Amino acid sequence: MNLTLKIWRQKDSKAKGQMVEYKVTDISEHMSFLEMMDVLNEGLVAKGEEPVAFDHDCREGICGMCSLQINGEAHGPDRGITTCQLHMRMFNDGDTIVIEPWRAAAFPVIKDLIVDRTAFERIQQAGGYISINTSGNTQDANAIPISKEAADKAMDAATCIGCGACVAACKNASAMLFTSAKVSQFALLPQGRVEATERVMNMVKQMDLEGFGNCTNTGACEIECPKGISLENIARMNREYLAASLAKS
Ligand code: FES
Known part of the structure; x- marks a missing residue:
């Protein structure tokens, strides 16, 4: 053609x-x-x-x-x-x-069609690490029981590849789908609960510092996302953020 x-x-x-x-x-x-x-x-x-x-x-x-x-x-x-x-x-x-x-x-x-997406990296870095005890023998994989539903949802959130299509699709240039996927993949698992309060506060703060807009529930991000990351993650991040804010006050 x-x-x-x-x-x-x-x-x-x-x-x-x-x-x-x-x-x-x-x-x-x-x-x-x-x-x-x-x-x-x-x-x-x-x-x-x-x-x-x-x-x-x-x-x-x-x-x-x-x-x-x-x-x-x-x-x-x-x-x-x-x-x-x-x-x-x-x-x-x-x-x-x-x-x-x-x-x-x-x-x-x-240059041309290339944009600087390091803002996403700074948001991820603001999330910090997960504290796990790595000394001694390898932990048994089933030592911490995790429900299939939580594991599936965490894995779904973790499929986000950070391409930025959510931001490009959003009329507000919001990064909430990306950030919420990164918050959710840990918040849904017991290992991620240890620093959950700090993590969500720091990631949302960095997201705002980078100049991304806010979510107004138009859902364009979910439609354009190549990995089908659900808006459900944004609702979860908002709940996590509210709970973290109350815990801090
Ligand atoms: S080049 Fe890797 S996702 Fe397209």
Whole structure:
């Protein structure tokens, strides 16, 4: 298929960006979206032009590096996938595709389609460590009984790959789905209860410091999340935060 691409180009974090139009031809419907971008870049390099900078690593939906706003949707038109898992069969011959970086003040553009997502790392770091006794023999895996429901919910929360699609999809650029997933994956397990009060207070504080907006329950984050992280986690984080605030006062 032949496509027109309108891509955000920005030399560096200080430069003023703009949309630039490109044509790509003979794109197979079996290609991934990032492979299509590779074809574009090979053509640009062959012409002596600067290739389009975009983030990627695993290309398997695991690492959370790929981060493109495609036709106004985080990770494009498909559901439950990252940009690297998006295939060109989701588009039609002759389509115009608009490709932008995540748009959020807390995710400043570094170059073209790459944004700085270290704010997420600082939120995670604010959560701190889990205190467990690692001296002596290895603890029996079943020493602390955990209900299947709690284990499943903790594992579901832990599937968040921190790609930032939740922030990009939210009209408030809220990071509450991400932060609540990271809070929940520990809060649901007995091992994570030891520092639960400090953890939720510190992570929410850092989230606010980074300049992310608040949740107004529109649910766009849950829809665009490639891992299907549930809004239920935000409700849990709010309960954890309230309980922690009362415990502190
Ligand atoms: S490149 Fe790793 S999730 Fe897309």
